[in-house]
Amino acid sequence: MIRIRRACPSDASVIGAIHVATWRNAYAGVLPESYLKSLSPLRHAVGYEQAISERRHGHAVFVAVATGEDAPLGAEDAATVVGFISGGKSRRAAENSAGEVETLYLLDDYRERGVGRRLMRAMAAHLAAIGCRSVMLWVLKDNPARWFYARLGGRQVAREVIRFAGQMMEQIAVDWDPIETLLAATATAPER
Numbered sequence: 001m002i003r004i005r006r007a008c009p010s011d012a013s014v015i016g017a018i019h020v021a022t023w024r025n026a027y028a029g030v031l032p033e034s035y036l037k038s039l040s041p042l043r044h045a046v047g048y049e050q051a052i053s054e055r056r057h058g059h060a061v062f063v064a065v066a067t068g069e070d071a072p073l074g075a076e077d078a079a080t081v082v083g084f085i086s087g088g089k090s091r092r093a094a095e096n097s098a099g100e101v102e103t104l105y106l107l108d109d110y111r112e113r114g115v116g117r118r119l120m121r122a123m124a125a126h127l128a129a130i131g132c133r134s135v136m137l138w139v140l141k142d143n144p145a146r147w148f149y150a151r152l153g154g155r156q157v158a159r160e161v162i163r164f165a166g167q168m169m170e171q172i173a174v175d176w177d178p179i180e181t182l183l184a185a186t187a188t189a190p191e192r
């Protein structure tokens with residue numbers, strides 16, 4: 001079984017580890033190897049722990065937790081965090097009613113089972129509850145996750161070139177406006 005719940009500070013170390021593992025995997029060959037090697041699970045864990053505890057600007061983190069036969073091999077008796085999503089009020093938008101998804105990462109073995117959609121659903125419901133009327137996010141143009149967002153009805157509304165890890169990269173802004181379009185696209189989120 002895979003359950004979605006709000007993260008607590010004790011989840012931060014696993015979240016930091018998943019963040020770094022998925023970056024190393026998703027951006028191999030895209031970002032410099034030296035940069036990927038230098039990523040620190042501990043440093044990310046500290047940042048997530050702070051974000052989870054402080055809840056500033058409506059910030060929230062939700063985790064996907066696997067148990068029983070869905071748990072990783074050898075961990076069937078424990079509840080294991082296998083993915084997460086974070087977000088809150090938009091970091092850039094002038095209006096206070098725009099929400100932003102900041103990160104969304106799932107371990108390899110838990111993809112294509114509807115968990116990403118369920119995490120997006122949890123975040124959309126949270127953002128709607130704190131008064132957001134739209135949701136946006138940034139995704140690197142070369143990241144296949146952009147097609148996942150398109151599948152959920154996200155519209156490409158802007159693109160920009162950023163300097164990241166010493167190289168120029170194109171990223172795309174995706175949005176759901178109004179937020180109800182994302183709530184509708186994630187409404188039926190069965191576990192597979």
Ligand SMILES: CC(C)(COP(=O)(O)OP(=O)(O)OC[C@H]1O[C@@H](n2cnc3c(N)ncnc32)[C@H](O)[C@@H]1OP(=O)(O)O)[C@@H](O)C(=O)NCCC(=O)NCCS
Pocket residue numbers: 022026103104105106107110111112113114115116117118138139140143144145146147148151152
């Ligand atoms: C992106 C990610 C979160 C998607 O989660 P997921 O659980 O695999 O996605 P779901 O199973 O909920 O998929 C929902 C729908 O999107 C589709 N989809 C998922 N990933 C897709 C992709 N890369 N390309 C096209 N469609 C995709 C699914 O087939 C499914 O379609 P359906 O409505 O016909 O069933 C996951 O692949 C991931 O963690 N990727 C690596 C990290 C990353 O790049 N994160 C995004 C950073 S911006």
